[in-house]
Amino acid sequence: xxxxxxxxxxxxxxxxxxxxxxxxxxxxxxxxxxxxxxxxxxxxxxxxxxxxxxxxxxxxxxxxxxxxxxxxxxxxxxxxxxxxxxxxxxxxxxxxxxxxxxxxxxxxxxxxxxxxxxxxxxxxxxxxxxxxxxxxxxxxxxxxxxxxxxxxxxxxxx
Amino acid sequence: xxxxxxxxxxxxxxxxxxxxxxxxxxxxxxxxxxxxxxxxxxxxxxxxxxxxxxxxxxxxxxxxxxxxxxxxxxxxxxxxxxxxxxxxxxxxxxxxxxxxxxxxxxxxxxxxxxxxxxxxxxxxxxxxxxxxxxxxxxxxxxxxxxxxxxxxxxxxxxxxxxxxxxxxxxxxxxxxxxxxxxxxxxxxxxxxxxxxxxxxxxxxxxxxxxxxxxxxxxxxxxxxxxxxxxxxxxxxxxxxxxxxxxxxxxxxxxxxxxxxxxxxxxxxxxxxxxxxxxxxxxxxxxxxxxxxxxxxxxxxxxxxxxxxxxxxxxxxxxxxxxxxxxxxxxxxxxxxxxxxxxxxxxxxxxxxxxxxxxxxxxxxxxxxxxxxxxxxxxxxxxxxxxxxxxxxxxxxxxxxxxxxxxxxxxxxxxxxxxxxxxxxxxxxxxxxxxxxxxxxxxxxxxxxxxxxxxxxxxxxxxxxxxxxxxxxxxxxxxxxxxxxxxxxxxxxxxxxxxxxxxxxxxxxxxxxxxxxxxxxxxxxxxxxxxxxxxxxxxxxxxxxxxxxxxxxxxxxxxxxxxxxxxxxxxxxxxxxxxxxxxxxxxxxxxxxxxxxxxxxxxxxxxxxxxxxxxxxxxxxxxxxxxxxxxxxxxxxxxxxxxxxxxxxxxxxxxxxxxxxxxxxxxxxxxxxxxxxxxxx
Numbered sequence: 001x002x003x004x005x006x007x008x009x010x011x012x013x014x015x016x017x018x019x020x021x022x023x024x025x026x027x028x029x030x031x032x033x034x035x036x037x038x039x040x041x042x043x044x045x046x047x048x049x050x051x052x053x054x055x056x057x058x059x060x061x062x063x064x065x066x067x068x069x070x071x072x073x074x075x076x077x078x079x080x081x082x083x084x085x086x087x088x089x090x091x092x093x094x095x096x097x098x099x100x101x102x103x104x105x106x107x108x109x110x111x112x113x114x115x116x117x118x119x120x121x122x123x124x125x126x127x128x129x130x131x132x133x134x135x136x137x138x139x140x141x142x143x144x145x146x147x148x149x150x151x152x153x154x155x156x157x158x
Numbered sequence: 159x160x161x162x163x164x165x166x167x168x169x170x171x172x173x174x175x176x177x178x179x180x181x182x183x184x185x186x187x188x189x190x191x192x193x194x195x196x197x198x199x200x201x202x203x204x205x206x207x208x209x210x211x212x213x214x215x216x217x218x219x220x221x222x223x224x225x226x227x228x229x230x231x232x233x234x235x236x237x238x239x240x241x242x243x244x245x246x247x248x249x250x251x252x253x254x255x256x257x258x259x260x261x262x263x264x265x266x267x268x269x270x271x272x273x274x275x276x277x278x279x280x281x282x283x284x285x286x287x288x289x290x291x292x293x294x295x296x297x298x299x300x301x302x303x304x305x306x307x308x309x310x311x312x313x314x315x316x317x318x319x320x321x322x323x324x325x326x327x328x329x330x331x332x333x334x335x336x337x338x339x340x341x342x343x344x345x346x347x348x349x350x351x352x353x354x355x356x357x358x359x360x361x362x363x364x365x366x367x368x369x370x371x372x373x374x375x376x377x378x379x380x381x382x383x384x385x386x387x388x389x390x391x392x393x394x395x396x397x398x399x400x401x402x403x404x405x406x407x408x409x410x411x412x413x414x415x416x417x418x419x420x421x422x423x424x425x426x427x428x429x430x431x432x433x434x435x436x437x438x439x440x441x442x443x444x445x446x447x448x449x450x451x452x453x454x455x456x457x458x459x460x461x462x463x464x465x466x467x468x469x470x471x472x473x474x475x476x477x478x479x480x481x482x483x484x485x486x487x488x489x490x491x492x493x494x495x496x497x498x499x500x501x502x503x504x505x506x507x508x509x510x511x512x513x514x515x516x517x518x519x520x521x522x523x524x525x526x527x528x529x530x531x532x533x534x535x536x537x538x539x540x541x542x543x544x545x546x547x548x549x550x551x552x553x554x555x556x557x558x559x560x561x562x563x564x565x566x567x568x569x570x571x572x573x574x575x576x577x578x579x580x581x582x583x584x585x586x587x588x589x590x591x592x593x594x595x596x597x598x599x600x601x602x603x604x605x606x607x608x609x610x611x612x613x614x615x616x617x618x619x620x621x622x623x624x625x626x627x628x629x630x631x632x633x634x635x636x637x638x639x640x641x642x643x644x645x646x647x648x649x650x651x652x653x654x655x656x657x658x659x660x661x662x663x664x665x666x667x668x669x670x671x672x673x674x675x676x677x678x679x680x681x682x683x684x685x686x687x688x689x690x691x692x693x694x695x696x697x698x699x700x701x702x703x704x705x706x707x708x709x710x711x712x713x714x715x716x717x718x719x720x721x722x723x724x725x726x727x728x729x730x731x732x733x734x735x736x737x738x739x740x741x742x743x744x745x746x747x748x749x750x751x752x753x754x755x756x757x758x759x760x761x762x763x764x765x766x767x768x769x770x771x772x773x774x775x776x777x778x779x780x781x782x783x784x785x786x787x788x789x790x791x792x793x794x795x796x797x798x799x800x801x802x803x804x805x806x807x808x809x810x811x812x813x814x815x816x817x818x819x820x821x822x823x824x825x826x827x828x829x830x831x832x833x834x835x836x837x838x
Contacts, residue, residue: 040827041717042806043762044814052806052819052827057475059804059819059827090809147809 009108015101015136016083019071023096023137024105024129025085033099034082050095055084062093068144069124087141094144103136105129110138164348165261168213170460172258175202177526179251184529187244196233203229206254211377212350215267218257223374224278225250231282243281250274325367325416328390333364336395338402339412341384346407349379355405363401364391383409388416463556466517470705473513474802477706480506481799481823510706510800517705518553521599521608524563525550528570528597535574542581542592543574552599554606558700561680562608565673569610569696570595572670577614577694587691589613605682605724606702611695617688619645629653646686650674678834681722681817685784705803709820710779711796711828714758716767718828719792720801720820725833727780727787729795734774746789748780756836757791761815783837790836803830 013024014033039051039062048067052059062082066073079098084091113125126138179202186195203226210218225247231237253274261267325335340356342349353376360366368388371381391398395413402411480503487499525547532545554562578584578593585591596611619642626632626648632640648654652671677684682700701707701724709720710729730748737744737755744755755778758764778789801820806813817832 038826040819040829041765042810042813042816042829043764045810049810052810052829054821054825054827057478057821059806059821061807061809091807092809145809147811 009106010104011107011110012102012104013136013138014083014099015103016081016096016099018065018069018096019074021137022134023139024103025083025139025141027102029085029087029141031084031086031091034084034093036076036080036082036095053082053093055093058091060084060091060093062095063145064095065144066095066097069121085141085145087145090145090147092145103131105131105136113137164213164351166462167460168209169258169262171209172206172254172261175206176251176255176258178202179206180530181526183244183248183251184533186239187241187533190239193233193235196229200226200229200233208350208354208377210267211374212348212354212379215257215261217268217271218254221250221254221271221275221278224275224282227282228278237281246274246277246281250278325388325390328365333390333392334395335416336389336391336398337414337416338387338389338398339384339410339414340387340402340408341410341412343407343409344383346383349381349383350377352405352407353377353385356402356408359401359405360387360389360391360398363393363398364389466556470513470517473510474705476506477510477800477802478821478823482825483823485823507800514555514702514706515553517556518702519556519559520551520553521559521562521606522550524559524566525597525599527563528567531567532570532574532595535571539575540580541574541578543578544592544594545570546594546596547598548596549599552601552606554700555702555705557705558606558680561676562698562700565676565684565698566597566608566610568670568673569698570597573610573612573614573694573696577612577616579615583615587615606700608698608700609695610698611693613693616690616692616694617646617649617686618690622646622648626651626654646688649686650684681724683784683834706800707803708798709801709830710798711822712758712777712779712790712792713794713796714762714792715764717762717764718796718822718826719758719762720799720828720830721779721781721790721833722817722830723798725781725783727782729777729779730789731775731777734776737776746778748787748789751787753780753787753789755789755791758831759791759793761836781833781837783834786837788833788837790831790833801828801830 012027014027014030015022015024017023034053034055037053039053041051042049042061048063048065050062050064050067052061054060064073074097076095077097081096081099082093083096083099084093109131110127110129113122113128124140124143126140129136129138179199182195182198182202186192186199189195203222207219207222207226210222228237228243228247232239232243237243253269253271257267257269260269329335338360340353342352346352357366357373366387366389369376370386375381376385389398395415399411399413402408483499484503487496529545529547532543536543573595578595579587579589581591584593594613596609598609598611600607600609622645623632623637623640626645627634627637631648631651631654650670650673652669654669654671674684677698677700680700682698684696684698686694686696688694708723710723710726712719712721728748732746737746739745740752744757745752746755747753759766777792777794779792779795780787780789782788801822804819804821806816806819815832815835816829818830819827820830822828
């Protein structure tokens, strides 16, 4: 019984850094982590859409998460990574400052998100996990990748 | 028995046979006296019956069986075709189609067939009692010029005397009579299928007179491992034996000659029997021709379409690598390497052509279903229309074929509903009562054109304008300045439908705008021309293929874009002083036409890079959309290349003026420009 509880009670997440905060996405939603390569800009798309890359023959759109969450921009560095995530039929790359850890979090360590964490709107978050001294923000990818918003932005700009 | 592996084959073949039946039924309706059509229908129905029984679809087998009985009477001239009978047969075919669709979708193909079965039985029974003598008499007169053919059905009925009679007749004509015993392997899985193949072979070489057990029992696998056949042929026994042994899972074939000593032809029946038997002896000549034709056309194999798609995808990868190799070879500049790469490029070019043509299918596949639709529709609408199909053999990529059916359907319905007038109106206008709709497909350059042309009333410009103003599509003030062509184009505007009464036929809330957007999503275009009182023509232009296209690669600052060659008229270089201004719009004089310039740098907000210095000249690509032209200003031309179309994915939808992406030789992504969006 105890063992069973342990299996159910933990989620494996990939940890990445954005500005000064640490974020997590569930391993099941991550397809791969890529180094930054040439991105082809796609004109007339929202600012956070950086463009598309050739991911082993598949044209994959790339979003800059800093732009997405309206954080200040920074110059890409050696540690910048693209996390390729798959949600439903969507496959999108997220640009993050660094990605370097995979950890298990107990489900009961996850708390509902406070209204604003690190400047990121609560709607994009699934929760916040406290681990020893670290604070890990879990993303709600469905919301982050919602195409509804793209369409709305189109309407405003167009 | 596990039938799943045969299910796909069954579905495919059933569809083909249904298509054949439909086509022939229509031919027959126009030409009721022509027995060859009935024979074709009968053959397809018979195959359908056998297949469905083997696969265990009882309802379909029952229905086809009854239909077959009626067809049998017709082709033996014992029954005259009336439109009532045609309707019952059409109804049955519809029902069978429904069953096939059900099976395709994973259903068990069951349906209530009692209605049509009862009607079909009534036709058979009614004719037997009332008109058999008349039919027999009339048969004598007709059968000389139109020998009816007799297939397995002859054995289905218990006609011992009759069979003997036939055998005797055949013997006199120098045929060999034999009693064949075929034994199948004990472990044969598909007994019915194997025995069907045996019958098929035998029928191509001679005539099956009788079987034991009956054909129906054999088709339903109600026999152990062997069955017996009374058979008439011109060929020697050895040939027959080897033909049967060629079929796999046959254990043994025993052939005994039939002595006719016991054939005591019953005298009272002679007169009539001779008449009915007469066609049988001629049958081998009559049937051999189509069989040979089948063999010649049979050099094809069925390939799962998914496999073709995979092949195409793999080849696309190869095309990308080819581009990369070509680039590397140029950079390295070693002549041996370059020669090898050039050779490889040539070969892969040939390969590309073959793969692309492999995916091409005749538009016939789509066109085939329209005659039937028009037939049903004109009855509903009380109009008389003749649908003429030209160029059905024109080939298009399968992906296009799959998508083009609905838009065409819509256009045809539109022509029939709005274009063609009622017979009375046509008479008043001095036209023949029967209207004509021409559906024509043809190749031209890298495109396929499909034309839907009617000789109806043409577009009523005033009514179109009035409606467009009512719907707020056109500003009343601007209405007077519109040209005829612009008014016609209004038909494609969203929210427009000219039908005064919303009918079931073409006024279902979707208009021609849906047709237009569908065709444009396929990379094609649609236009309309109309002369009042003389008719309307819709012209659809479609690309030959959707997966690999030729494109011109261009550079704008640091970015590369691909422009499909199909929309390019010409590339040109102009001096800056040749650019003129008209209405605050930059234009150039291109061969005497004033062409507006579109700067890709401005439209796509391309970031300015330092490396490109200002030139005295501008590079322009002249592109067109229908009659209109525009000049796209770029920094330089990179060159022409075969590119593989890739979608931008589901996340980025409706990006302005970008129709997709491709992967270049250096592994980077280049966007493909949708010229249609740039020309207003």
